[in-house]
Amino acid sequence: MLLRHSALYTLARGLPGLINFAALAVYTRLLAPDEYGRYALVIAAVGLANAVLFQWLNLGLLRYLARYRDCKPRFLSTLAAGYLMVVLLSAMVGLVLWGIWPEPEMRSLIGLGILFLWAQALFDAHLQMTASQLTPQRYGLLAITKALTSLTLGSILAWWGFGATGVLWGLTGGLILAIVIWAREEWRHLSPYYVDKELMGQLISYGLPLTATFALTFVVSSSDRLLLGWLQGSHSAGLYAVGYDLPHQILGVLMMVVHLAAYPLAVHALEQEGWGAAQVQLKKNAIGLLCIALPATVGLILLAPNIAQVVLGIEFRKAAVALSFWIAMASFLAGIKAYYFDLAFQLGQRTLAQVWIALVAATINLILNLWLIPKLGIMGAAYGTACAYLSALVLSVILGRRYFKLPIPGYESLKIIVATLAMGLALWPLLSLKGFTGLGVQILVGMVSYGLFVLVFNIAGSRTLLFNRLFLERRII
Structure with a gap:
């Protein structure tokens, strides 16, 4: 089943991944580094807000939908109530930021960023639902519609001279269209009478520690470009964002394909058949993840000069090649941690322990970035990110074994x-x-x-x- 679902998710995530890869090529030719830098800074800020405000809902959905499949309207109504509460909170925060932000160019993007945040959170919830229900076909339709629409709209608006604003409107439009076409039927049975306070408490107790973990992890993955924008301007942030996104998107898609197929199978095995069946499935998951991730990482490092020449605009190529080794290694370490070793905390339902690991990694990343960026620029940011992910992986391996012992397929790993x-x-x-x-x-x-x-x-x-x-x-x- 893992191979079949992985193949389906390869199409479901691979085609959108190719479209997003094409978007990187298009945007680096339509946007100057400073414009791309502003776009990247908004994406980073929205990603952080999404991790802090909405991820606990998506994670609870992925973990518990299988358990509540016989009372799905109650579960989804409770989830929707949580989403609406967070939407109201984020709207108030957005109004405050719009009122106090000193830079006019960035202030004009705040309202659009809030709308993009809401659409992204709702889209993510639908993706998690399709993954939990083991329906990769629907997952693919959602992801492909969003990616293709976003690229088309964003490219047209950027070509017409709307710059970063046009690309962000394209992304928002793609998210909304995908939800309207493919996901509206999932919510037809919602009712405020189905909202369950006890279930909401369960989602909060499970998801909030993971939310803190995701937020701190996002600090590791995106604080570097925010700090570059602060310390060296949007031009450096734009160069770094492209150099980071090129290998990170490729590896992220490949590793997520395996995770999307593998994690629901492991949860199903644990919930329905017990610990022994989960161990068998997790070993298969580990082999599948490493079998895809390791050769992809090595290939990206070796072929980085030619990939940059083919894909990127000329202003971005040199920086992307210089960053390729460190960002590819950092992305590999991050994926192995997030998609395998962190499962010990999630399957063991001890997600609070992940917060401390993420806090250590975020602290290391911030300290190294503040120290190295003024001296080394974008390379300093890359060094700090790689060190932070390595420390997080080591801690996850050591501490996770206390809560849920994950199998380590040593012989198969050696062959890979x-x-x-x-x-x-x-x-x-x-x-x-x-x-x-x-x-x-x-x-x-x-x-x-x-x-x-x-x-x-x-x-x-x-x-x-x-x-x-x-x-x-x-x-x-």
Whole structure:
């Protein structure tokens, strides 16, 4: 089931990921670094607000919807009540910020940022619902509609000269359209009479510690560009944002594909079959995550110069190549932590412990950024981010075992490392290739060489599965 759901989520997240990748290429050609910097700063601020205000609802939905599937209207009505309370709170905060913000250009973006925040939170809730219900097809329709509409609207408005404001309107429009088309039916049975105070308390007790964790984690992932904007201006923030987003988006999509398929299966196994079944499923999840993430990280590092040349506008390429190793490594560490080792706290329902880990990582990141950015600029921000994620991963591995012991597939991991090294050796003679055709050749060689070694080593039973499928087809014929 994991392989089937991963394949479906590869389409569901992969196609939007390609569209978002195309958006990065388009926006770096339509926006100057300072305009892209303002856009990136708004995205970072909205992301932080989303993590602080709304994530506890989405996390509670993902964790408990399977448990309350027989009384879904009560569960969703309670969830909607929580969403509306947070919308009112964020509206008041937005009005205060609009009244006191000194810079006119950024003040004009506050109202749009609040609208974008509400749409993003509601869209995220629908994505979590489809993932929890094991419906990757609906997930894909939501994500593809949003990504394609956002790119189309944002590109047109940016080309017409609306700059960062146009791109943000495009993103907001894409979110709203996707919700209206594909998700409105989910809420037709809502009623204020179904709101359950006890259930709301359960969502709060589970989600608020995770909200603090997500907010602090967001400090690690986005405070660097906010500090760059403060200390060195929107130009540096724009260069860093592109250099960060290029590898982070690719790795994030690939690792999230596995997580979206794997986590609901682990929760279902734990809730329906017990601890032993969950351990079996979690081992499969770990192998699948590493099998995708490690070769992708190495490939991004090796091919960074050609990827930047093909994808990015000329003003952004040099910075992106310089950042590629550190951001790719930081993204890999962050994904392994968030999508596997943090599950110990969530499955063990001890989410408060994650707050302390995130607090340590955020503190390290802030201290290093304040120290290194004035000296090293964007590279200082990258060093601080990588150190923060490494410390968070180590703490998550050590502390998580107290609450829920996760299996570590050591032998399979070793085989994945060897297969990745073989891929790197196959790519090495091709690193001088340039341009779109050269990048296509590099990617093809990397995928084929890695895939062959996956089969040779029978990683995750791939060779056995392939031979069984071929044998079955021959019998049918």
